[in-house]
Amino acid sequence: MTEQQPIAVLGGGSFGTAIANLLAENGQHVQLWMRDSEQAEAIRVNRENPRYLKGVKIHPGVEPVTDLAASLAACEMVFVALPSNALRNVLQPFVEQLAGKLLVSLTKGIEAQSFKLMSQILEDIAPQARIGVLSGPNLAKEIAEHALTATVIASEDDALCQRVQAALHGRTFRVYASSDRFGVELGGALKNVYAIIAGMAAALGMGENTKSMLITRALAEMTRFAVKLGANPMTFLGLAGVGDLIVTCSSPKSRNYQVGFALGEGLSLEEAVTRLGEVAEGVNTLKVLKAKAEELQIYMPLVAGLHAILFEGRTLTQVIELLMRAEPKTDVDFIPTSGF
Numbered sequence: 508m509t510e511q512q513p514i515a516v517l518g519g520g521s522f523g524t525a526i527a528n529l530l531a532e533n534g535q536h537v538q539l540w541m542r543d544s545e546q547a548e549a550i551r552v553n554r555e556n557p558r559y560l561k562g563v564k565i566h567p568g569v570e571p572v573t574d575l576a577a578s579l580a581a582c583e584m585v586f587v588a589l590p591s592n593a594l595r596n597v598l599q600p601f602v603e604q605l606a607g608k609l610l611v612s613l614t615k616g617i618e619a620q621s622f623k624l625m626s627q628i629l630e631d632i633a634p635q636a637r638i639g640v641l642s643g644p645n646l647a648k649e650i651a652e653h654a655l656t657a658t659v660i661a662s663e664d665d666a667l668c669q670r671v672q673a674a675l676h677g678r679t680f681r682v683y684a685s686s687d688r689f690g691v692e693l694g695g696a697l698k699n700v701y702a703i704i705a706g707m708a709a710a711l712g713m714g715e716n717t718k719s720m721l722i723t724r725a726l727a728e729m730t731r732f733a734v735k736l737g738a739n740p741m742t743f744l745g746l747a748g749v750g751d752l753i754v755t756c757s758s759p760k761s762r763n764y765q766v767g768f769a770l771g772e773g774l775s776l777e778e779a780v781t782r783l784g785e786v787a788e789g790v791n792t793l794k795v796l797k798a799k800a801e802e803l804q805i806y807m808p809l810v811a812g813l814h815a816i817l818f819e820g821r822t823l824t825q826v827i828e829l830l831m832r833a834e835p836k837t838d839v840d841f842i843p844t845s846g847f
């Protein structure tokens with residue numbers, strides 16, 4: 508079923524553009540909002556977004572736009588693919604227009620001062636809106652190239668999940684539903700930190716055993732954290748948990764992995780982020796996660812180790828030594844045996 512009204516996608520970066528294309532391929536008219544009018548005009552004329560998705564043709568059903576108020580007035584369903592540090596400021600002025608809309612966050616980050624996830628910010632700004640989160644192992648470039656892909660739409664609002672499934676589900680893109688919005692969203696935000704570590708390990712030529720240990724212990728850490736905050740640990744066994752962790756920790760296409768790889772090659776954090784020139788949410792997430800883990804006294808040695816390297820002047824060798832010498836632990840100690 509195609510939506511009668513256009514659908515808005517906010518953010519003309521790699522993920523917004525990839526999702527806009529999918530929606531248009533499914534017969535939807537999409538308004539892809541971006542702040543840069545030159546970029547919008549170039550996409551309109553050339554049907555390509557070379558800065559963020561080089562070589563990918565933009566579907567004729569995608570209309571690049573720059574008037575956010577007009578788009579919000581025209582569209583009931585709105586996908587938000589803005590960086591986490593921009594989302595609140597971009598949407599705050601449109602409180603009234605957002606009432607009653609279906610707002611779906613695609614953004615995988617945590618707000619610095621408040622520790623709020625993006626859908627919680629959407630709730631703050633637009634308490635009258637219907638809110639969901641889309642997350643999963645979803646590298647934008649692969650989606651745009653029609654690699655077979657699955658994702659999760661998570662919301663307490665079943666009807667919203669069904670609307671999003673109807674709009675996005677397609678020949679190369681499967682959309683699963685979940686009612687655990689918090690767990691799905693937390694999984695997407697947390698895994699970015701571990702992708703930085705995985706990229707570093709790859710640059711240092713570490714072996715497959717190391718890679719597997721890192722991913723598995725990362726899953727333990729993020730699940731332990733999420734359970735403490737009240738999420739359902741089972742969500743972390745799904746696409747938005749371990750699924751996204753695997754892809755982001757394994758793929759040189761992940762920007763967080765690329766930042767880690769550059770650090771492993773000896774670049775400073777600033778050099779690594781500048782070389783990337785795109786969003787790597789894991790850097791900011793690391794800072795807020797380390798503080799929160801300390802506040803709640805949650806054991807997160809990988810987060811503490813990466814933080815020590817990036818912000819406390821420790822060397823990688825020192826941190827690896829500390830991690831490997833730490834007191835032995837029980838393997839699966841992060842899923843409570845009752846209560847879920």
Ligand SMILES: NC(=O)C1=CN([C@@H]2O[C@H](COP(=O)(O)OP(=O)(O)OC[C@H]3O[C@@H](n4cnc5c(N)ncnc54)[C@H](OP(=O)(O)O)[C@@H]3O)[C@@H](O)[C@H]2O)C=CC1
Nearest residue numbers: 519520521522523542543588593614615645646647785786
């Ligand atoms: N890329 C991916 O594979 C995936 C990304 N995500 C998530 O999606 C979110 C967006 O990432 P992605 O599309 O990849 O990012 P990109 O780096 O590819 O693009 C960022 C986009 O956001 C725009 N932007 C930045 N700041 C502002 C602002 N203050 N106001 C308006 N627009 C702004 C940029 O515009 P400009 O060019 O004008 O600076 C650009 O269009 C992130 O949270 C990411 O984790 C989720 C799944 C997959």
Ligand SMILES: O=C(CO)COP(=O)(O)O
Nearest residue numbers: 643644645646761762763
């Ligand atoms: O979230 C992603 C894949 O699911 C994209 O990861 P990066 O932001 O590291 O590219």
